[in-house]
Amino acid sequence: MDFLSLQPAELQALTLTLRVAGAALLVALPLAVVVAYLLARFRFPGHGVLNALVHMPLVMPPVVTGYLLLLAFGRKGPIGAFLNDVFGISFAFNWTGAALAAGVMAFPLLVRPIRLSFEAVDTKLEEAAKSLGAHRVVAFLTVSLPLALPGILGGAILGFAKAMGEFGATITFVSNIPGETRTLALALYTATQSPSGDIAAFRLTLIAVVVAFAALIASELFARHLRRRLGDGDA
Amino acid sequence: MLEVDIVGRIGPLDLEARFESGGGVTALFGQSGAGKTTLTNMIAGLIKPLDGHIAVNGITLFDGREGVDLPVQARRIGHVFQDARLFPHLSVSANLTYARWAGRRKPDRDFDEVVELLGLGGLLGRKPANLSGGEKQRVAIGRALLSDPRLLIMDEPLANLDQARRNDILPYLDRLCVEAGIPILYVSHSIEEVARLSNTLVILSNGKTPAFGPVADMLARTDLGRATGRHEAGALVEGKVTYLDEEWGLTHVDIGGPILQIPDMAAEIGDAVRLRIRARDVALATAPPVGLSIRNAFAATVTSISEETGPYAEILCRVADQTIRARITRASVADLGLAPGKPVTVLIKSVAIDRRQRAPAPPVTDLNT
Numbered sequence: 001m002d003f004l005s006l007q008p009a010e011l012q013a014l015t016l017t018l019r020v021a022g023a024a025l026l027v028a029l030p031l032a033v034v035v036a037y038l039l040a041r042f043r044f045p046g047h048g049v050l051n052a053l054v055h056m057p058l059v060m061p062p063v064v065t066g067y068l069l070l071l072a073f074g075r076k077g078p079i080g081a082f083l084n085d086v087f088g089i090s091f092a093f094n095w096t097g098a099a100l101a102a103g104v105m106a107f108p109l110l111v112r113p114i115r116l117s118f119e120a121v122d123t124k125l126e127e128a129a130k131s132l133g134a135h136r137v138v139a140f141l142t143v144s145l146p147l148a149l150p151g152i153l154g155g156a157i158l159g160f161a162k163a164m165g166e167f168g169a170t171i172t173f174v175s176n177i178p179g180e181t182r183t184l185a186l187a188l189y190t191a192t193q194s195p196s197g198d199i200a201a202f203r204l205t206l207i208a209v210v211v212a213f214a215a216l217i218a219s220e221l222f223a224r225h226l227r228r229r230l231g232d233g234d235a
Numbered sequence: 236m237l238e239v240d241i242v243g244r245i246g247p248l249d250l251e252a253r254f255e256s257g258g259g260v261t262a263l264f265g266q267s268g269a270g271k272t273t274l275t276n277m278i279a280g281l282i283k284p285l286d287g288h289i290a291v292n293g294i295t296l297f298d299g300r301e302g303v304d305l306p307v308q309a310r311r312i313g314h315v316f317q318d319a320r321l322f323p324h325l326s327v328s329a330n331l332t333y334a335r336w337a338g339r340r341k342p343d344r345d346f347d348e349v350v351e352l353l354g355l356g357g358l359l360g361r362k363p364a365n366l367s368g369g370e371k372q373r374v375a376i377g378r379a380l381l382s383d384p385r386l387l388i389m390d391e392p393l394a395n396l397d398q399a400r401r402n403d404i405l406p407y408l409d410r411l412c413v414e415a416g417i418p419i420l421y422v423s424h425s426i427e428e429v430a431r432l433s434n435t436l437v438i439l440s441n442g443k444t445p446a447f448g449p450v451a452d453m454l455a456r457t458d459l460g461r462a463t464g465r466h467e468a469g470a471l472v473e474g475k476v477t478y479l480d481e482e483w484g485l486t487h488v489d490i491g492g493p494i495l496q497i498p499d500m501a502a503e504i505g506d507a508v509r510l511r512i513r514a515r516d517v518a519l520a521t522a523p524p525v526g527l528s529i530r531n532a533f534a535a536t537v538t539s540i541s542e543e544t545g546p547y548a549e550i551l552c553r554v555a556d557q558t559i560r561a562r563i564t565r566a567s568v569a570d571l572g573l574a575p576g577k578p579v580t581v582l583i584k585s586v587a588i589d590r591r592q593r594a595p596a597p598p599v600t601d602l603n604t
Contacts, residue, residue, distance in 0.1 A: 133338020
């Protein structure tokens, strides 16, 4: 069945999408956990500013975020030039740039549920951990972090979905280059721009639906497993 | 050995606490809102006092002048919280060993010994969500004991339990207080618990500590009425079980000469027991009465009479070596012509005696280790 087997271009777009979203999540998730914990547990000067900064990509038009990324991380941008000169890292017009755009856009969606789940964990449990000799970092790793896992998982799913579907910031920042930055969303857009692209667009849509559905099922199974381990399930 | 001399603030209330206690069990007693939990949190390092000094076994935990303020995790104080605070994602067994694997404490107390002491054997594999309130508190106590503490703070461990659960857990506390081998600071607003468990009593009232000392002396003091609560007043009497009268269901307790007859209390002959006799259950007579249902009538001497303006007076009497406290009306004091030094007969209704008895706590030893 030819219809069911992926064509090279589709396979390329799919693996690229998974790589971009995976890399974005890998870097953004630990950072989001730290930021969420800071926002949930501490009051410090700049608390409000940090909170606003984190949520900016959610409220700004994605094209604006993409353009700001281009200004900052482009070859001539201050951060981009510095990273290129010192470390030889470049985000311009390659898949890491797409991952950066996806990570930035997904960040607020990661932070929000994780922060809520940290707020739901009783701070008194960490006091108890410290009274038993645990250092503050150990108390966080052994008590608050595991108890917040369901929220972290929820944030990760939301963030991964957002990273996979990210369009506006990506196309503005790193353009639409096959094999480098043309993710599923961009490939779909490209197909819709071509007069004979209806079938291609439909196939890409099917792929996106199947991947999203599989991810949701997998996360639901994982969440069930977590609840059982945390001991408040009925199992 | 615990030394506390601190000032601090609790919302609108100024806290000024000063007391010392040896080993054994020190009860921190006061009404709700007196600042008990705040004071224990300061000792534990969860709240910073404004100034002062806190030391356990000669080791300074806090000193405002010298700028010493050990963090919570370095104080080695086992803290049993009112709400247990077990880690819900860990099994009972992982909760009990938390100090070892997360706090790098090396308790010389044996795990199995603590499990046996608190009756936790059947609970080890369970999650906290599947424990009753009393079981949770027992696990919390075991967890604190296994953190190699210098001092064990127990902040009203029975406050959130119903009476049945309290009765389940009290025998464990009896054993713990005798066998812990470390000083215990026991916070409570129940004079029964205090009288049953402690050696030293510290009274906390409106953030101040007006008095502290051996529990029997403190309960006999008539000048602390407001702080200890009027209805609670009573005296502690220590004695030995000499005879079990099975026909009438009575237990005879030798209190240093006189024999007190009390309702059967599940003790063995030879057991040392501690009884609390409430002041309102004691009557006085100037001559040995006849034709009376009261079984306990002892010759005594009045040692002091409180000077008060209300309808009641608090009388302390000496019976053998022990003090008994009576509350009678001031009118009766006048009618009977009571005065310090006067011989009287003390009448105690057998049925009024509290069944909450216990073996006296171990001799107070200095635990500088």
